[in-house]
Amino acid sequence: MRIDVGQKSVTIHEFTVPADSDEDRIADRWERDMVRVWNNQYGATETIGPAFFGKDAAGNYDDKEERDPDSPPGNPAADTDGGRNLPPHKTQGDSLTVAQEYRGLVLDGGGFDGRGRGGHAGGHVRLSPVFKEYLWEVDIMAQPDPPAPQYPTPRGGFVALLNAVAADYSDQTGATGLPAPRATGRGAGIHVYWVIDDTSMIHGVFGAPVNADRFAALYRHPLLSSEFVHVLFVDDHRGRAGLRGVSQGYSLIFMRKIANAVSS
Ligand SMILES: [Ca+2]
Ligand SMILES: [Ca+2]
Ligand SMILES: [Ca+2]
Ligand SMILES: [Ca+2]
DSSP, rough: OOEEEETTEEEEOOOOOOOOOOOOOSSSHHHHHHHHHHHHHTOOOOOSSSSTTTOOOOSSSOOOOOSTTTTTTOOTOSSSSSSSOOOSSSOOOOOOOOOHHHHHHEEEEEOOOOOOOOOOOOOOOOOOOOSEEEEEEEEEEEOOOOTTTTSSSOTTTHHHHHHHHHHHHHHHSSSOOOOOSSOOOOOSSSSEEEEEEEEEHHHHHHHHSOOHHHHHHHHHTTTTTOEEEEEEEEEEEEOTTTOOOSSSSEEEHHHHHHHHHHOO
């Protein structure tokens, strides 16, 4: 911004507005970059320009990640990115529009590619219209007082566990370099990101049958409830012995049951 005062001209602040030739409020440069990534990932030849990720004829933003994360449409035998040739998902798209992906989110971690690279260190990050993202709201139950060694903290802490699980979701080589919760190379080409919301949920042991609806609702972050899956790391329950987790609109992970299964 320049202000003229008499003979003098003072530059107060210079700023640039990213070019947006198709006026979809997404910078052309980002759209071009993403088309290159798309062509590379799906063996496609889309024109490098702002149209591909622009609004459709009805004025809506796309949500069109391919079903098969590493094959051209109609050619599942071809593998575009090395490693394993991953099977297709059930649906196209990840429920996030290109506009939401461009705007991005403030997230705590995740975002590994198929080789365990590119992990997000925390803070704002743009998402991808090429890869599917899977977003988690993570809550962690506090230790009882006094602490119970039977309610284990994962080796390296919960962030190390989240890193390993997130890398596993995208892993296509079995060699992500991150600790694996199981035999790897069996990922789905999906990029998991998370927000750690609460690290001291009140301690308790669930009864039988396990019903945690009210508990989960108490810790659900209202701003995250539309797009984030609610993942709760908790201690224990008195239900069926082999039950290590429950998924019923939210996911409970029983750390004591998992520790018992691993050590026995
Ligand atoms: Ca999308
Ligand atoms: Ca592959
Ligand atoms: Ca494939
Ligand atoms: Ca996406």
